[in-house]
Amino acid sequence: MSSHYEAPIRRPLIVGDKNYHDISVDVAAPVEGKANKLWWIAFSIALLAFLWGIGAITYTIGTGIGVWGLNKTVGWAWDITNFVWWVGIGHAGTLISAVLLLFRQKWRMGINRSAEAMTIFSVIQAGLFPIIHMGRVWNAHFVLPLPNQFGSLWTNFNSPLLWDVFAISTYFSVSLVFWWTGLLPDFAMLRDRAVRPFQKKIYGLLSFGWTGRAKDWQRFEEVSLVLAGLATPLVLSVHTIVSFDFATSIVPGWHTTIFPPYFVAGAVFSGFAMVNTLLIIMRKVSNLEAYITEQHIELMNIVIMITGSIVGCAYITELFIAWYSGVEYEQYAFLNRATGPYWWAYLLMMSCNVFSPQFMWFKKLRTSITFSFIISIVVNIGMWFERFVIIVTSLHRDYLPSSWTMFSPTFVDIGIFIGTIGFFFVLFLLYARTFPVIAQAEVKSILKASGEKYKKLRDGNHE
């Protein structure tokens, strides 16, 4: 037992009297069981929203992006807001699985699978927006450096928008293989448990014939570690490059050097909030409270509190630098942001993102499941408004007062946004019923160190 030592002061990450087989049974239960009524209701609502979004996208493509609320002053609004929002949400998955792996944080194991699934599904939503915004989506492949009939007119590698194409596609594909590699042993577990031939076939196909040889595990762990090492700078680079879309322009309110760290902190902030939203529901519905414990939620709340405070510092810094710069355009952009016609959006952003996470200083509040859920929703709303505020308030009153205007979304803007939320939940709900939602192989490897039963056994011996 000595090799499984963990400091007694650490709380157990797997509660209850579990052995290895119990973990398999608990993780396989949602896959092997039947969906309940609640799942079907949630799925139907999500599917309807998704279909509504498809309708709105079809209408946009058929008619042109004139059906959105954009005008010649505000050329970017909900589409890019939604894009940045979804990419930001997509950051928590890699952060949990990669950064926490490098820091050897064992608590990541209960939540990394779902967080990575969330990453992949939200990056899919994010990717839709720039493509639709092109208007002529059938020319979307022009963003790739492909030889073409114009005498090889290449893409402009000086443009941050092109950096974004490379960053997002690298991020999406690397996250996907990272996720899938981790899934192999767990799919194999489902395959070997499957009773029905169809299930056996499907999980056999998905598990790539994983057998769990000692050499495979050795490579598996090395690959996971190197992927984590690659994914960590990658995840930071992605939101950095997203922020370059704004920061490299010369629009007051966007042209700020603080953007990269500020965007990354905001992304982690909103991503952890979304993980909390999803997992608080899932641990209950799928009976996984033994693996996604209150401690997990508390730790995520602490991350939310810290990143929320970093974001708050960034807001204040921006205001200070705008004043300190002495540039009147810059000063006006921020004065207008806080006190102009969009003051309500700014206030919403400030109260949701800076004020609300401060409640997490109190142990009672950050260990309350209901309160954590409410805050996670509040943070997601706040982070959507942050992007809206940055994008729209910087544009709507530009250098030429005669072209000052306001932005209001049309039903198509709203429809596409709701559609992506629907699409996201369609994917996530399907995932929750068909995938091993907990990295069971990894959880088994920490059972003897962090399982409640073993900890009691061991700590009892010392006294």
Added chain:
Amino acid sequence: MSNKVVQAMYNDDDILMDAVKEVRAAKYHIEEVYTPFPVHGLDKAMGLKGTRIAITAFLYGCVGLVFSIWMMDYMMIRDWPQDIGGKPSFAFIQNMPAFVPIMFEMTVFFAAHLMVITFYMRSKLWPFKEAENPDPRTTDDMFVMEVIVDGNEDELVSFLKKTGTVEIKVTEKH
């Protein structure tokens, strides 16, 4: 030579680790060990060499970096140089800072994907690959050690029985 192997099953990773050490000390040859999760130190106990997959990742990353430099130099500087926004692209060194993000992304892209492909090829993992674990419980809670029969079979079986195994089976390995 016969292809006979003894499959000794264990239901605990610590017992398995001790058994692996005992079997190695007794100079028997461990063909394979199947475990449901990574058992730390098992590869060393079995005498497996370290994996070199991280080195391949580094090399793949270098390839990605060089490729991205070549690609952007060819497309932006040599094939069709343009003056975009008053910032002409007639010298690589002057445009290089703008190429850094994509150099980085391509490095990561090549390193990650080619390393994972290498892993899948070396460990024989791909869609439609048939699983070869000797018992379906090895992905659940069973640890199986396969020892090659070389000489006296009964002696080996009785030796393995003393190592804490819960089930023991003698089969032909194909």
